[in-house]
Amino acid sequence: MKISGKTLGQSAAFRKLVGALVIYAVIQILLATGLLSDYYFATIVTIGINVILAVSLNLITGFTGQFSLGHAGFMSIGAYFCAFITLRVEGIPGFLLGILVGGCAAALVGVLVGLPTLRLRGDYLAIATLGMAEIIRIIFQNIKITNGAAGLSNLPQYVNWPWLFLFIAAVVALTVNFLHSSPGRACIAIREDEIAAEAMGINTTRYKVTAFIIGAFCAGVAGALYATYFPRIKPDTFGFMKSVDILVIVVFGGLGSITGSILGAIVLGLISMFLSSYTELRMVLYALLLVIIMIFRPQGLMGSRELSLALMKRAGDHLMGLFRKKEKEGRV
Amino acid sequence: MEQFLQQVVNGLSLGSIYALIALGYTMVYGIIKLINFAHCDVYMIGAYVGYACMTFLHLGFVASLCISMLVCMVLGVIIEKVAYKPLRNAARIAVLITAIGVSYLLEYGMMYFVKANVRTYPEKTGILAMTFQLGNINISMLQILIVAITVVLMIALQLIVKKTRIGKAMRATSQDQDAAELMGINVNTTISFTFALGSALAGAAGVLVGIYYNSIDPLMGFLPGLKAFVAAVFGGIGIIPGAMIGGYFIGIVETFVSGYGGSMYKDAIVFAILILVLIIKPSGLLGKSTREKV
Numbered sequence: 241m242k243i244s245g246k247t248l249g250q251s252a253a254f255r256k257l258v259g260a261l262v263i264y265a266v267i268q269i270l271l272a273t274g275l276l277s278d279y280y281f282a283t284i285v286t287i288g289i290n291v292i293l294a295v296s297l298n299l300i301t302g303f304t305g306q307f308s309l310g311h312a313g314f315m316s317i318g319a320y321f322c323a324f325i326t327l328r329v330e331g332i333p334g335f336l337l338g339i340l341v342g343g344c345a346a347a348l349v350g351v352l353v354g355l356p357t358l359r360l361r362g363d364y365l366a367i368a369t370l371g372m373a374e375i376i377r378i379i380f381q382n383i384k385i386t387n388g389a390a391g392l393s394n395l396p397q398y399v400n401w402p403w404l405f406l407f408i409a410a411v412v413a414l415t416v417n418f419l420h421s422s423p424g425r426a427c428i429a430i431r432e433d434e435i436a437a438e439a440m441g442i443n444t445t446r447y448k449v450t451a452f453i454i455g456a457f458c459a460g461v462a463g464a465l466y467a468t469y470f471p472r473i474k475p476d477t478f479g480f481m482k483s484v485d486i487l488v489i490v491v492f493g494g495l496g497s498i499t500g501s502i503l504g505a506i507v508l509g510l511i512s513m514f515l516s517s518y519t520e521l522r523m524v525l526y527a528l529l530l531v532i533i534m535i536f537r538p539q540g541l542m543g544s545r546e547l548s549l550a551l552m553k554r555a556g557d558h559l560m561g562l563f564r565k566k567e568k569e570g571r572v
Numbered sequence: 573m574e575q576f577l578q579q580v581v582n583g584l585s586l587g588s589i590y591a592l593i594a595l596g597y598t599m600v601y602g603i604i605k606l607i608n609f610a611h612c613d614v615y616m617i618g619a620y621v622g623y624a625c626m627t628f629l630h631l632g633f634v635a636s637l638c639i640s641m642l643v644c645m646v647l648g649v650i651i652e653k654v655a656y657k658p659l660r661n662a663a664r665i666a667v668l669i670t671a672i673g674v675s676y677l678l679e680y681g682m683m684y685f686v687k688a689n690v691r692t693y694p695e696k697t698g699i700l701a702m703t704f705q706l707g708n709i710n711i712s713m714l715q716i717l718i719v720a721i722t723v724v725l726m727i728a729l730q731l732i733v734k735k736t737r738i739g740k741a742m743r744a745t746s747q748d749q750d751a752a753e754l755m756g757i758n759v760n761t762t763i764s765f766t767f768a769l770g771s772a773l774a775g776a777a778g779v780l781v782g783i784y785y786n787s788i789d790p791l792m793g794f795l796p797g798l799k800a801f802v803a804a805v806f807g808g809i810g811i812i813p814g815a816m817i818g819g820y821f822i823g824i825v826e827t828f829v830s831g832y833g834g835s836m837y838k839d840a841i842v843f844a845i846l847i848l849v850l851i852i853k854p855s856g857l858l859g860k861s862t863r864e865k866v
Contacts, residue, residue: 307665356851363607367805368850371843374798378840480798484672491669523680530673535658538666 255549264405271401281401285469287509288404289462292411294489294501296458299415301487302495302544303424304451305431306358307366311486313373314456316478317349318342318463320380323392323473335398339407339464346460347453349376354452358445361434373483380475391474392467399469407465411458416498418454427451431496492533493541500542507541574708579831580824585715585784587823588722592777593800594807594815595729596648596770602746602810603766605664609671610651612797613678614771618644618778619788620686626694633700633783637721640779641772648771649764657760682790690789693782700783718780725773726816733812738765746810795839799826802846808856817857 267284270276276284297311322342326334357368380386418424426447429437438444467473493504511529515522545551593615600608618640625636655674659667695701702713733739741762744752753759781796782788803822807814822842829838855861 301665357847360850360854363601363605364805364850364854366607367801368847370798371802371846374843375840375847378837378843382836480794488669488672491665495663495665520684523676524684527673527676527680531655531670531677534662534666534670534673535655538659538662 260409264401267405268401283509283513284401285399285404285465287505288408289465289469290486290489290505290509291408291502292458292462292465293486294493294505295412295415295498296455296462297486298490298493298495298498298501299418299427299458300451300455302490302497302501303419303431304427304448305434306448306452307362308369308452308455309366309480309483309487310353310369310371310373311455311459312478312480312482313369313376314346314350314459315463315466315482316373316376316380316473316475317346318460319467319473319478320386320392320463321345321460322464323395323467324385326396326398326468327392330396332398334396335468338468339461342464342467343457343460346463347457350453350456351449354449354456355445358448358452370480370483373478374480377475377479380478386475389475391472391477393472395467395471395473397469397471399465404465404469407461411461412498412502414454414458418451419498423447423450488530491540492530494539494543494545496544497540497542497546499547500540500545503541503547575831578709579827581709581711581715582831583824583827584820585718585823586827587820588718589777589781589784589819590796590800590803590823591816591819592722592725592773592780593796594803594819595726595812596774597801598804598807598809598812598815599742599766599770601804603742603763604656604660604667606656606667606671607801608770609668609797610655610674610678611770611774612793612800613675613682614644614648614651614793615774615778615781615797616682616788616790616793617647617678618775619782619792620682620778621775622779622782623691623693623788637776637779641775644775644778645768645772648767648774651771652764652767657763679790679793686790688790690787692786693788696783714784718784721776721780725776729769729773729812732769738762742766799839799842802842805846805856806849808859811856811858814856814858 267276271281293311293315297308300306300308300311318339319342322338325338325341328334329337353369353372357365357372360368381389386392419428426437426442427450429440429442430444430447434444463478466477489504489508490501492508493502494500512522512526515525518525593612596611596614597608600606600611621640621643622636625631625639626633631639651674655670656667659670696714700713700717704711704713733742741752741757742765744755744757745759745762749759752762778788781792799822800819803818804815805818806821807816807818822845825845826838826842829835829841834841849856853859853861
């Protein structure tokens with residue numbers, strides 16, 4: 241069978257699909273056979289939600305070059321709106337409706353926030369989005385319907401591995417396809433040089449807002465998943481620290497690398513899982529690690545490259561080369 | 573009217589603290605374009621050093637203030653040398669993440685050593701405990717002291733920046749780092765000096781807050797830090813008088829909002845002001861908008 245001159249095995253989309261399905265199947269088997277306990281599944285859900293958040297923030301910060309420090313704000317909107325729905329509509333329809341409403345509400349706020357603030361550049365935008373996220377948090381903390389600082393509890397739980405995987409795959413596919421489209425290219429052009437992009441006739445505000453809305457929508461979906469896995473949500477969960485955590489994943493994985501964000505979320509998730517046994521020193525070690533990683537590898541794990549079979553093969557060859565060189569030196 | 577004046581008095585003392593912290597943010601941003609998230613934790617450390625001096629060493633107020641400023645000055649320079657200097661040529665976002673890392677390190681390292689519980693400064697005695705009555709307005713000696721110390725420190729800062737050689741070097745470096753280096757200015761020393769000045773002011777703010785509000789904890793720096801940054805942006809980031817005006821403005825707005833019954837929303841209002849300022853005049857109150865050149 242041939243697709244556009246290539247065999248099926250050579251088609252990149254097909255390979256990605258196979259790779260994704262293999263990951264899905266492995267974890268599904270591990271869960272079904274009970275090798276992964278509920279504790280580890282909770283870690284997987286946290287990592288999965290962080291993957292969605294990081295990929296969507298990477299679209300805004302890594303690909304469009306707009307520095308946002310308020311991603312947790314969109315997440316909280318998704319979580320709360322989804323919780324309102326799932327507390328009233330039962331069953332899977334309620335779950336799906338909740339996720340849709342959560343995502344759309346976050347996207348709507350994304351438009352309202354994005355339109356005025358995206359005219360700002362660099363750090364000013366970061367501070368404006370930070371302020372916006374804090375305002376959202378304070379509102380949730382003080383109005384009656386969200387039950388103030390105590391938050392909403394006894395939320396119905398729906399998220400299992402197939403649902404989680406489906407949403408991660410959907411968000412990654414949406415982001416990657418957007419980046420390969422004409423508006424996505426425009427976003428990358430804006431990151432490279434905003435003035436030049438404008439001179440080439442790109443409506444910069446429009447594309448920045450588009451990227452911002454897609455990012456906000458995905459963050460809302462992530463928040464909704466959070467509210468349908470964990471039985472309780474409270475405003476503190478979505479504070480400034482959460483926004484920072486997401487940004488750390490994106491920068492650690494590599495700005496402008498989707499696989500970097502996924503890898504970053506997994507690596508940092510595992511690190512914080514291993515550190516969780518040292519309750520008191522956990523954050524100290526985490527902070528130390530963060531500073532050391534940034535000093536020695538400021539471009540992040542992947543830089544702006546994507547992880548691919550070719551890259552892995554090249555890295556493997558490089559290692560083998562080093563190994564052979566060592567061997568030769570040893571003989572001499 | 574009396575309530576109004578009382579709020580002004582309270583606002584001025586709170587604003588002084590914000591202004592002192594904001595100065596550190598604005599100077600560092602002016603010179604290396606970095607939002608130094610660790611700055612608010614230097615302020616926290618300052619409060620703890622003051623606490624230790626007064627409780628364990630039984631030192632007086634002035635001595636504690638000076639020791640705290642000195643310790644913070646050293647801490648600020650160490651942070652700059654260890655964490656930011658290796659990243660001088662890296663992407664700005666990497667430096668920002670490092671700053672956040674340092675901030676976590678100070679907060680949680682402190683929490684590890686002194687535990688998370690709130691501590692109280694020793695009882696105020698003698699001249700510090702005095703209060704004055706002007707009609708129905710209460711003014712405590714402490715409030716006068718806070719404003720006075722802040723004003724003195726600000727004047728000293730202005731003199732250093734405007735009249736000394738190193739101040740001139742600071743101004744030159746913040747205008748154009750490369751050109752300054754070509755003129756023979758040691759940029760690294762100048763940047764370290766900027767961190768030292770800013771951190772000393774934050775240390776002073778920490779001690780003043782400690783005796784004014786009487787309670788300190790390892791995460792106390794976070795919210796005042798954000799608000800001080802808002803103050804710096806409000807006045808025009810990188811501009812020293814701007815940070816002072818911004819600090820007093822934010823302090824007075826905050827006390828007025830909580831004084832007239834909106835204390836739950838006081839932080840939200842501060843951030844709403846920030847967003848409005850950024851939308852209307854992104855360069856801040858005293859900032860000049862620069863035209864972009866291609």
